[in-house]
Amino acid sequence: MTGTMKLTTTAAIAAFFFFANHVGETEATSIKMDYLPAAFARTDPIISQTCLSDHVHTFYGPQEVRPEVDHATLINSPDNINTGNVVENKSLYWHPTVYSYNRQTQTFTRDEMAQSSAYYIWENDVNTKAFPNGFKMIAGLNPNAPNNFPNAEAECVDPTPCTRSDGCYTENTFFPPTACSELEVSMSFPTCWDGVSLDSTDHQSHVRYTLDGALDGPCPGSHPVRLPQIQLFFRIMPYSGGWHTFSDMSSVFHADYISGWDANKLQSVLDNCRTDSFAASPDSFCEQFLTFRDGPKCTDESICDFGDPLLLAKLQAFQPPPLDVENIVSPEETAVVRELPRGTCTGTLIPLENVPSRAPSAPLPTRAPTVPSPTTSPEPDEDEEDETDTGDEDSDADESDGDEGLDGDEASDGDEPDEDEDEPDEDGDEPEDEDGPEDVDEPDEDEGSDGDEPDDESDEDGDEPDDEDEPDEDEDEPEDEDEPDEDEDEPDEDEDEPEGEDEPEEEEDRSVSQAAVACEVSCWDGFHTCEAAIDSICGPYYENCKQECFESEATGDIAESELSACLDEWCMDDKELCYDEAASRCRTTRRDCIGFC
Secondary structure (H helix, E strand, O other): OOOOOOOOOHHHHHHHHHHHOOOOOOOEEEEEEEEOEEEEEOOEOOOEOOOOOOOOEEEEOEOOOOOOOOHHHHHOOOHHHEOEOEOOOOOEEEEEOEEEEEOOOOEEEEOOOOOEEEEEEEEOOOOOOOOOOOOEEEEOOOOOOOOOOOOEEEEEEEEEOOOOOOOOOOOOOOOOOOEEEEEEEEEEOOOEEOOOOOOOOOOOOOEEOOOOOOOOOOOOOOOOEEOOEEEEEEEEOOEOOOOEEEOOOOOOOOEEEEOOOOHHHHHHHHHHOOOOOOOOOOOOOOOOOOOEOOOOOOOOOOOOOOOOOOHHHHHHOOOOOOOOHHHHOOOOOOOEEOOOOOOOOOOOOOOHHHOOOOOOOOOOOOOOOOOOOOOOOOOOHHHHHHHHHHHHHHHHHOOOOOOHHHHHHHHHHHHOHHHHHHHHHHHHHHHHHHOOOOOOHHHHHHHHHOOOHHHHHOOOOOHHHHHHOHHHHHHOOHHHHHOHHHHHHHHHOOOOHHHHHHHHHHHHHHHHHHHHHHHHHHHHHHHHHHHHHHHHHHHHHHHHHHHHHHHHHHHOOOOHHHHHHHHHHHHHHHHHHHHHHHHHHHHHHHHHHHHHO
């Protein structure tokens, strides 16, 4: 089977079998945290702290992407500029940006990112230590080094022939030339630390992989301290195939990390949370110890999907306005270019003193109140106010505690909704400047939607969300949006009849949306039933194969020296083929069902 784990299918299956193979050996825990891109910028806060970096990176976490960023910057950043769904985790992750190269137009267009995930995985009862404040590292720079195991992988889910108009030729060996319904790329970070250095000269030697590359393998004596392993996943869906490349024009995937945790808070999670999850499990969250902005999370596969069909919508609901990189970091274009921006300390870095102060952000709900749930009706607008009020009470705890202070930050910005309604217009105008490369119109859509295409529905341009809000559209008063209950009562008294006419349409849209969600949930339920049957079919098949090997060796049909090959190659290959074919059939059935919905 492929080594990477898919969010909704492969991850669930791989996690199950990985854990099953370690039953009785190791107990472990994992947490899944999801992101949308925070920004695309030619900076690298680990390698270049005073100037632009060699190539463009895609960042996840707080919208703090200037070269000077450090742990203090991240831990003190407002909650409402974090694109991740866990309040307490203000860490910053980044990797070289992915571009699609068009040979006809000779242009590089930034690929659109779907949701990304950071999984933290650690063994129980081995004294795993939290990342210390100020910790940073890079993984994947030297993939062929003896101590670096294959930790960067790309999985093409549901491959189909490439049909690009410019052809499917490619010179990159990492990205597949075929099209995929989803391309998932993953990086596993080292999990052994020297216990002293927060960083090292090469940003790698202070950490190491285990001696055998396995999560529960032994750490080398030079790096005896166990850290939680970070497995970073990003997804492109759909993926067109053909020529795609990293922004450094290489076929090597590397990823960077600066911890934004309060080390004490993370240590408490490592010490107290247990989920019996030995791999990157999509249904493992430690929700009782962390604050999920898109909670409550789905963990019961009998009633909800591992990946949650509404995951993107829930993430989009709390995203900050797009970062104006061209006015905060560098004016250079990165969305659609004829030549990729390259060269360490080349180009223009906007001086820090010239960077405009950050405008107040809109009040952010802790979950997506406008996304209908398959089992509950949509939350009324008044729930939004209740959640925001709750956050206001906690806002005084800003930085007093790595846990409580974060919660307060998230909601405290909601105290100035009137200003905020005006500010998104500025934010919205600024990304439009970003979205205006002179080359072609099609990439403009990429620039605006890169990483969060559906963000256009919920925050991306600032102006658009206002157009969707009925009170704003009918009455042209931003502050009216803050009083949804009164607005709902006013149409009978006011002469604005369009507002009254829009309400039935909204109810009808919600009803249709609920029906669609319920239909998709039933598809996922059927998928999990199919998935659960895989082990009952392929497991006994594998055991029977092993028994045949032992019997053949006993009867002399195969030599004793051939027994190992029979078990490890013949039976294992057949087992993997069985699981692959069964999983593929489950996915196909699920996809057809959702298409029907």
